[in-house]
Amino acid sequence: MEAPDEELMLAYQAGDAGAFETLYARHRVRLYRFVLRAVKSRQIAEELFQDIWLRGIEARRRYAPTARFTTWLYTIAHNRLVDHWRKRGLTLVEVEVDDLVADANDPADHALSRETLSRFAGALAALPALQREAFLLHEESGLSVPEIAAATATNPETAKSRLRYAMAKLKDALNDG
Amino acid sequence: MADERDDDISRRYRELGAEEPPRELDNAIIGAARRAVTKRSRFYPLAAVAAVAVFAVAITVHLEREQPDAESIAPPAPPISQPSERKDEAAPVQKPRLRAERPPVSAPEPGVRAPTAPSVQEAPANSAADDAMTSGAPAPAPNRALARAAAETPQQWLERIAELRAQDRQQDADRELAEFKRRYPDYQIPAAMREKVERR
Numbered sequence: 001m002e003a004p005d006e007e008l009m010l011a012y013q014a015g016d017a018g019a020f021e022t023l024y025a026r027h028r029v030r031l032y033r034f035v036l037r038a039v040k041s042r043q044i045a046e047e048l049f050q051d052i053w054l055r056g057i058e059a060r061r062r063y064a065p066t067a068r069f070t071t072w073l074y075t076i077a078h079n080r081l082v083d084h085w086r087k088r089g090l091t092l093v094e095v096e097v098d099d100l101v102a103d104a105n106d107p108a109d110h111a112l113s114r115e116t117l118s119r120f121a122g123a124l125a126a127l128p129a130l131q132r133e134a135f136l137l138h139e140e141s142g143l144s145v146p147e148i149a150a151a152t153a154t155n156p157e158t159a160k161s162r163l164r165y166a167m168a169k170l171k172d173a174l175n176d177g
Numbered sequence: 178m179a180d181e182r183d184d185d186i187s188r189r190y191r192e193l194g195a196e197e198p199p200r201e202l203d204n205a206i207i208g209a210a211r212r213a214v215t216k217r218s219r220f221y222p223l224a225a226v227a228a229v230a231v232f233a234v235a236i237t238v239h240l241e242r243e244q245p246d247a248e249s250i251a252p253p254a255p256p257i258s259q260p261s262e263r264k265d266e267a268a269p270v271q272k273p274r275l276r277a278e279r280p281p282v283s284a285p286e287p288g289v290r291a292p293t294a295p296s297v298q299e300a301p302a303n304s305a306a307d308d309a310m311t312s313g314a315p316a317p318a319p320n321r322a323l324a325r326a327a328a329e330t331p332q333q334w335l336e337r338i339a340e341l342r343a344q345d346r347q348q349d350a351d352r353e354l355a356e357f358k359r360r361y362p363d364y365q366i367p368a369a370m371r372e373k374v375e376r377r
Contacts, residue, residue, distance in 0.1 A: 028197070050202055050205065054331060174186065
């Protein structure tokens with residue numbers, strides 16, 4: 001049976017670098033995609049992704065397993081994204097639709113129309129930043145509404161509202177086809 | 178939150194692609210994580226020795242401070258007509274000297290702290306700087322520049338260096354960049370940022 005994230009984080013806190021590697025392997029792809037789709041460019045996403053992990057490393061001694069490790073990690077990610085958005089005046093950012101479609105190398109993706117994918121990606125990009133973040137936290141990171149609320153320092157009602165708005169707009173985009 | 182899940186949306190979302198972070202980024206992050214916990218074992222004994230030394234000197238100074246009380250109840254100084262005895266009175270001469278040594282008693286703290294403040298895993302004395310790193314609170318270390326750097330994320334630090342370059346403060350930028358590389362040796366500085374922070 002695999003060790004839970006929280007146990008691994010405590011092991012890393014105690015000096016076990018291998019525990020961190022396991023944690024990193026579990027979360028690297030999801031966190032990367034979460035950041036990539038929350039910001040404008042791959043380059044910025046890579047900078048933020050690196051920053052988030054470094055912040056987590058630096059903050060490890062203050063980690064306490066009072067919540068899921070995932071919530072803790074995405075709280076750091078949210079704070080870093082907020083810094084990023086504030087710096088850019090909370091402007092709406094776009095996902096690079098062409099890149100996303102071009103990167104879809106899975107053979108199954110070839111069967112899907114570029115138009116549908118573009119429309120969906122466009123709708124995702126057009127979401128207000130906080131709605132998009134709520135959706136990504138839910139869809140990419142598997143966070144529940146209460147966990148999204150905790151990670152984004154808001155109340156569950158607001159988190160749920162953001163998520164529902166996001167889902168409704170994405171559903172509309174799919175139905176428009 | 179099963180009520181919030183929509184299988185159609187989830188499927189479409191997955192179809193957008195499965196991007197992964199570049200391998201060099203993985204290596205940089207894992208390297209930083211390893212170094213964070215291994216540096217402790219390398220420096221912790223030194224910090225412990227420094228702490229013991231500081232404690233020992235503090236005890237000495239404390240005992241020296243206690244001595245004036247003993248002197249105050251000692252017999253009065255001999256008359257001026259006994260110069261030879263006055264020469265042998267070591268305590269009144271030693272005391273100011275020991276007091277003059279008081280700054281070195283506290284000196285080891287910044288001395289230990291300064292080079293290690295950027296990392297959170299080292300001597301316990303660094304915990305305040307650690308907190309500053311994520312909370313943004315000012316660190317108590319005397320080196321303001323270092324404390325400021327400790328409160329910044331790597332990206333923010335690089336942006337500040339870029340601003341120094343833009344202001345033509347080349348030496349400041351060089352110094353900050355050297356400190357940045359010392360603190361984050363594995364950090365992958367993006368090409369666009371590298372152009373802004375490195376001297377041309």
